[in-house]
Amino acid sequence: MKDDDTRGYRLPLLPLRDIIVFPHMVVPLFVGRPKSMQALEEAMAGDKQLLLAAQRRAKTDDPNAEDIFSIGTVGHIIQLLRFPKGPVKVLVEGRARANIRGFHQIDPFFICDVDDVEETEDDQALVRALMASTQDVFEDYVKLNTRIPPEMLVSVRTIEEPGRLSDTIVAHVALKLKDKQELLETPSPAKRLERLSELMQGEIEIRQVEKKLRTRVKKQMEKQQKEYYLNEQMQAIQKELGDRDEFKNELGELEAKIKSKKMSKEAK
Structure with a gap:
């Protein structure tokens, strides 16, 4: 909505955590703080326009004017979904950059005086x-x-x-x-x-x-797995050979016992 100064607007403010909304960007937002939900209701009751500006510190639960970056984005509410309990889901589209000139209202929600930020002409x-x-x-x-x-x-x-x-x-x-x-x-x-x-x-x-790094780690793991497999294979072979040697020893001992005893030719 226009304020008394024709250069700017007054818009309800939706403070954002950990996200910057740019012009031409469509993004879903989950809004749960009472002050922010009231700002959404104010926008929905009007032309569905609001100011989207990020907090300087995301952990601040109840931001004041000093906690908000001075440049934000004018947004348009495309869709708003209300749930019986919990947060509100809102789909917004960024429209234009805006500069916060001041806070017209703090409670029960923020209303800001804003100016459009015009792009410069470049070569x-x-x-x-x-x-x-x-x-x-x-x-x-x-x-x-x-x-x-x-x-x-x-x-x-x-x-x-x-x-x-x-x-x-x-x-x-x-x-x-x-x-x-x-x-x-x-x-x-x-x-x-x-x-x-x-x-x-x-x-x-x-x-x-x-x-x-991922490629190097993968190759190292594959090498270790291959070495482990070969080691297991070698141990199995050695065990098999060991079992055969033990069998040969037992057979040799048996033959020696037979030879040492006086037995008939038929028994031998």
Whole structure:
């Protein structure tokens, strides 16, 4: 809803733990805190718009204004499911970046005064080059991450807007909360793409090292299993040979006893 200052809006705030919602991102959220549930009800009673902003510390159960990052995302409620008991499940779509100018209300839930964050105009040649390189890096990342469907690469290749490209990719990359918040707070699509590529390269290097370690451990385990099998096989052979030697010894002793006794030719 519009406030008295035509530059901004007033929106109910939904504080988020351990997740950053970007524009163009559709995500399910489970909401259980009373203050947050009331904010959802306020949004549902209006135009279904609300502000999605992350907490600085996820463990804070009852955040105040200082606990919320100043840049969030205007979200639209697509679907809300109420259960007889327990949390509410809400499906939201990120629409646009927003800057919190102040808190108009704290209780019984947050209402924030917000401004839209406009993207900066970047050099088009630079943007095109960054888009291509970021798409290539994302392709390398997907090859090392089986959780991302290959079809996502096709979808990403069709995106022509630099801002939308970075926001779409970051939604599928495992990054620290502070790094995602940094990308959310960056109004320049070119700088976002450049930073996102750097972060993905770092994740790729980590995953490559992890893959090498897994391969090394697997080979070592296979070697140990092979050695164990060969050792068991050798022990079985030795036991079999030992049993035969014992039988030969017993047979030899019996023959000696027979020879030592005076027996008829027929008995011998």
